[in-house]
Amino acid sequence: MxxxxxxxxxxxxxxxxxxxxxxxxxxxxxxxxxxxxxxxxxxxxxxxxxxxxxxxxxxxxxxxxRSTLSMRVREVALLRAVHHAGCEYLWSHHLPIAARAGLSPRDVDGIRTGHCPGGDDQTVLRAVDDLVANHVLDEQNWEALGDIFSDEQRLDLIFTIGGYLLLAMVVNTLGIQDEHE
Incomplete structure (x- = not known):
């Protein structure tokens, strides 16, 4: 990264x-x-x-x-967010969690490139990209999320993306090093 x-x-x-x-x-x-x-x-x-x-x-x-999101959706969203932030620490720490959530190496590559083969995963990636670029979800992304998520889940998704961008900013700014290296 x-x-x-x-x-x-x-x-x-x-x-x-x-x-x-x-x-x-x-x-x-x-x-x-x-x-x-x-x-x-x-x-x-x-x-x-x-x-x-x-x-x-x-x-x-x-x-x-405790969020209403599945583990898979959470990991897709936060991995894409921390990828945007260039936060290798959080990316590497969440890869094992992503694997436990059922994400394959191909899925992880898709998260990195922004092209997931699964429809719901791709919808989540578009939402992350939209929030990172514009700090708001456009109507198309909002409606697409509404087709697959409840209002609570949409809120949890927005907060997950923002929460992990916040944490990535802290990790990057402080230069926190990976304890496994």
Whole structure:
């Protein structure tokens, strides 16, 4: 996608983790993962601001676990959004989740290029592209989404796209590095 960006804000060092840090993560990860190794670099960086993390993570947890979208639709939408944002970190971290959601390597290539063989997937890609380019869904995309999704699902889709664009901006701006590299 893009060259790695310079690290601007490092994850909170292990020796600085305290009960408030672990509590800030409780909306998204279980207590046994509320540590630098278990939380990963994104969450370990976000906890530098406890109040923001406590406010943001319930929203993110909703998008990941309780939204009305299927896992497949969520992953198609967020992968296309983070691809637009050039966020390799989120792209690579969501590939295993996408595979569990039933997306094949061919599907993932289609998400990257903007051409999915499945009709519903292509409708989602067009919606992501429209929102990224124009910050609004045109009437054609709005109606196409209405043909396959309820109003709640359309709202969840818009928030998923926007939510992951927001997270990609944070990851890219802070230069958060992949903990697996």
């Amino acid at each position: 893009t060259e790695p960006r310079p690290l601007r804000m490092a994850p909170l060092p292990a020796e600085e983790w305290d009960d408030a840090t672990r509590a800030a993560l409780s909306a998204l990860i279980p207590p046994d993962r509320a540590n630098p190794a278990g939380a990963g670099n994104v969450l370990s960086t976000l906890v530098r601001h406890h109040r923001l993390t406590e406010a943001y993570l319930p929203f993110n947890a909703y998008l990941l676990t």
